[in-house]
Amino acid sequence: xxxxxxxxxxxxxxxxxxxxxxxxxxxxxxxxxxxxxxxxxxxxxxxxxxxxxxxxxxxxxxxxxxxxxxxxxxxxxxxxxxxxxxxxxxxxxxxxxxxxxxxxxxxxxxxxxxxxxxxxxxxxxxxxxxxxxxxxxxxxxxxxxxxxxxxxxxxxxxxxxxxxxxxxxxxxxxxxxxxxxxxxxxxxxxxxxxxxxxxxxxxxxxxxxxxxxxxxxxxxxxx
Amino acid sequence: xxxxxxxxxxxxxxxxxxxxxxxxxxxxxxxxxxxxxxxxxxxxxxxxxxxxxxxxxxxxxxxxxxxxxxxxxxxxxxxxxxxxxxxxxxxxxxxxxxxxxxxxxxxxxxxxxxxxxxxxxxxxxxxxxxxxxxxxxxxxxxxxxxxxxxxxxxxxxxxxxxxxxxxxxxxxxxxxxxxxxxxxxxxxxxxxxxxxxxxxxxxxxxxxxxxxxxxxxxxxxxxxxxxxxxxxxxxxxxxxxxxxxxxxxxxxxxxxxxxxxxxxxxxxxxxxxxxxxxxxxxxxxxxxxxxxxxxxxxxxxxxxxxxxxxxxxxxxxxxxxxxxxxxxxxxxxxxxxxxxxxxxxxxxxxxxxxxxxxxxxxxxxxxxxxxxxxxxxxxxxxxxxxxxxxxxxxxxxxxxxxxxxxxxxxxxxxxxxxxxxxxxxxxxxxxxxxxxxxxxxxxxxxxxxxxxxxxxxxxxxxxxxxxxxxxxxxxxxxxxxxxxxxxxxxxxxxxxxxxxxxxxxxxxxxxxxxxxxxxxxxxxxxxxxxxxxxxxxxx
Numbered sequence: 144x145x146x147x148x149x150x151x152x153x154x155x156x157x158x159x160x161x162x163x164x165x166x167x168x169x170x171x172x173x174x175x176x177x178x179x180x181x182x183x184x185x186x187x188x189x190x191x192x193x194x195x196x197x198x199x200x201x202x203x204x205x206x207x208x209x210x211x212x213x214x215x216x217x218x219x220x221x222x223x224x225x226x227x228x229x230x231x232x233x234x235x236x237x238x239x240x241x242x243x244x245x246x247x248x249x250x251x252x253x254x255x256x257x258x259x260x261x262x263x264x265x266x267x268x269x270x271x272x273x274x275x276x277x278x279x280x281x282x283x284x285x286x287x288x289x290x291x292x293x294x295x296x297x298x299x300x301x302x303x304x305x306x307x308x309x310x311x312x313x314x315x316x317x318x319x320x321x322x323x324x325x326x327x328x329x330x331x332x333x334x335x336x337x338x339x340x341x342x343x344x345x346x347x348x349x350x351x352x353x354x355x356x357x358x359x360x361x362x363x364x365x366x
Numbered sequence: 367x368x369x370x371x372x373x374x375x376x377x378x379x380x381x382x383x384x385x386x387x388x389x390x391x392x393x394x395x396x397x398x399x400x401x402x403x404x405x406x407x408x409x410x411x412x413x414x415x416x417x418x419x420x421x422x423x424x425x426x427x428x429x430x431x432x433x434x435x436x437x438x439x440x441x442x443x444x445x446x447x448x449x450x451x452x453x454x455x456x457x458x459x460x461x462x463x464x465x466x467x468x469x470x471x472x473x474x475x476x477x478x479x480x481x482x483x484x485x486x487x488x489x490x491x492x493x494x495x496x497x498x499x500x501x502x503x504x505x506x507x508x509x510x511x512x513x514x515x516x517x518x519x520x521x522x523x524x525x526x527x528x529x530x531x532x533x534x535x536x537x538x539x540x541x542x543x544x545x546x547x548x549x550x551x552x553x554x555x556x557x558x559x560x561x562x563x564x565x566x567x568x569x570x571x572x573x574x575x576x577x578x579x580x581x582x583x584x585x586x587x588x589x590x591x592x593x594x595x596x597x598x599x600x601x602x603x604x605x606x607x608x609x610x611x612x613x614x615x616x617x618x619x620x621x622x623x624x625x626x627x628x629x630x631x632x633x634x635x636x637x638x639x640x641x642x643x644x645x646x647x648x649x650x651x652x653x654x655x656x657x658x659x660x661x662x663x664x665x666x667x668x669x670x671x672x673x674x675x676x677x678x679x680x681x682x683x684x685x686x687x688x689x690x691x692x693x694x695x696x697x698x699x700x701x702x703x704x705x706x707x708x709x710x711x712x713x714x715x716x717x718x719x720x721x722x723x724x725x726x727x728x729x730x731x732x733x734x735x736x737x738x739x740x741x742x743x744x745x746x747x748x749x750x751x752x753x754x755x756x757x758x759x760x761x762x763x764x765x766x767x768x769x770x771x772x773x774x775x776x777x778x779x780x781x782x783x784x785x786x787x788x789x790x791x792x793x794x795x796x797x798x799x800x801x802x803x804x805x806x807x808x809x810x811x812x813x814x815x816x817x818x819x820x821x822x823x824x825x826x827x828x829x830x831x832x833x834x835x836x837x838x839x840x841x842x843x844x845x846x847x848x849x850x851x852x853x854x855x856x857x858x859x860x861x862x863x864x865x866x867x868x869x870x871x872x873x874x875x876x877x878x879x880x881x882x883x884x885x886x887x888x889x890x891x892x893x894x895x896x897x898x899x900x901x902x903x904x905x
Binding site for chain 2 (some may be wrong): 206313
């Protein structure tokens with residue numbers, strides 16, 4: 144049976160994709176890389192960071208990673224308004240970050256920092272939520288360092304742990320602004336059923352989950 | 367529903383859902399621990415450890431702050447400072463704004479708070495029970511006696527067809543009365559035509575927006591109309607199963623519903639032959655583990671599927687893919703309760719109940735600085751001024767400063783707009799929205815900064831935390847205003863407007879989209895309000 148296709152335009156360019164494809168995937172086919180933090184092509188999209196919002200002419204903007212393409216859709220990925228919202232979303236996230244990113248300082252691939260550079264964000268006028276790192280850190284695992292302050296709750300570690308590795312350890316705990324990631328019944332990573340596979344570190348876009356070894360910390364160093 | 371029901375049962379019997387209990391539940395149900403932690407930490411009903419002997423929950427939201435002329439939670443804490451057997455917790459709106467300041471003592475509503483709670487703790491005062499009112503008091507009830515209940519759905523089964531019901535709802539002009547105002551006939555039509563053998567009908571009885579308590583009264587007084595509306599909906603779309611999603615604070619409503627459901631089963635109205643031999647319909651009440659966001663229909667569905675109640679990205683909409691991915695008809699309590707009258711008396715009768723060009727009847731919850739807060743059923747087209755008069759005007763005949771026509775998510779309007787009729791479009795034209803019809807009147811001596819900040823705090827407190835703009839943005843907005851109040855920041859008005867634009871356009875659901883609306887709109891609508899001046903100006 145032939146695959147059903149839908150045709151749409153993205154930033155004025157026509158593209159035809161299999162029905163059900165996301166706007167993010169359709170844009171990638173045209174070489175348009177829509178910025179995103181919570182999405183990774185290996186993972187089921189969840190549309191929570193909202194950086195990939197695009198204008199489809201509706202009342203609200205759509206998250207490109209989760210929104211399926213529709214026939215005749217006219218999508219704008221880079222309008223002035225869309226870019227202004229992305230900048231605000233980045234400022235919101237950056238205002239909560241600790242002073243230093245363990246990922247940026249070692250492997251240099253902190254995706255939030257990279258977007259901040261791309262958008263030329265230097266000064267944040269929002270109240271500083273990172274000062275004193277109130278969200279704390281969990282250094283109990285012999286392998287993985289957890290910096291809750293650097294976590295943007297993108298859900299990538301949760302999906303990596305549960306859906307790629309089927310280790311079923313990580314969740315979000317709490318609600319609203321107080322939400323953070325947790326292991327099992329909210330015990331320390333060392334006490335949890337974590338097998339230190341490293342998938343969460345591999346999919347984490349920020350300095351929230353990093354390898355102690357890569358950071359020059361001794362592996363047996365705990366607590 | 368299985369996991370949450372098990373956890374609710376644990377909470378009720380043990381006073382907590384402990385780690386040991388969750389390890390046991392995880393083993394029995396074959397689910398990972400992380401999933402149960404995600405649930406326990408998300409829903410406010412659950413405790414990790416049992417609390418003290420007495421639990422006092424005090425409403426911290428707008429109408430109760432107004433009634434207490436300050437922070438009701440602090441007042442109760444101070445009044446009960448000598449009681450080390452009492453846990454006092456701040457909670458969001460309890461849906462008792464007509465009895466403000468409101469609180470719950472061991473899950474029973476009390477008023478007063480400090481005096482009422484003391485009286486309740488000493489056994490002198492009991493919770494106000496649901497009023498068993500004479501049938502026919504409400505104009506939307508077509509029945510004079512209990513024997514007549516459900517005669518409308520039975521007449522439809524034998525004499526009509528589903529498409530005629532959809533036509534009647536469209537002719538009656540019925541729109542969703544939970545606040546979103548989506549045309550009801552269209553929603554029923556979509557769900558009826560959605561492909562799929564298995565479908566569900568759900569009543570959203572989770573009203574939780576500060577100022578809103580009309581559904582509580584409808585559920586307590588007219589449970590049979592809600593059930594009959596759901597029966598008609600189920601017959602139209604072809605559902606075999608229905609669920610009433612009820613907020614846990616509505617104990618009297620739960621009792622009324624469960625009694626009415628039991629009677630309907632006894633009479634064979636519900637059950638295996640509801641629509642004829644072999645064509646059954648089962649209905650049950652699911653008690654929510656708490657949280658305003660559960661009233662967002664896809665968050666509600668997530669809860670029914672035993673997940674954290676975080677709204678889904680849409681589309682798909684529930685009419686196509688709702689509960690367990692099946693087409694699902696979700697309507698508000700008041701919407702379902704209007705259906706028997708529309709089907710029984712006719713769309714023309716319903717339309718004629720409105721004033722002028724307006725069609726139908728509307729329940730409004732009225733609270734704030736009025737003489738007699740309460741619920742009224744009024745014709746569409748009644749003006750805000752007439753509603754205020756129904757409630758005896760403002761306390762002490764004070765001047766009016768502002769009123770919210772529709773609940774926490776709608777902008778405050780100035781007194782000049784009092785003659786705006788109750789109507790979705792007219793309220794929008796006046797610069798606000800009708801929302802749920804939760805009208806809060808604010809007297810002249812109040813500071814609008816306190817009033818709008820209370821609404822903002824409510825949304826911040828009730829954000830589920832799923833998406834960045836709402837989770838972080840609502841928190842930053844509160845912080846910015848509080849910094850102004852402490853003299854640490856100069857007018858963030860422009861920054862708040864920019865933040866509001868981002869939340870309105872990028873948040874997943876309506877909560878984030880409106881979180882900053884009342885505050886930001888008040889800056890525009892009330893240019894001379896002294897309390898708002900510090901928010902204005904350049905950063």
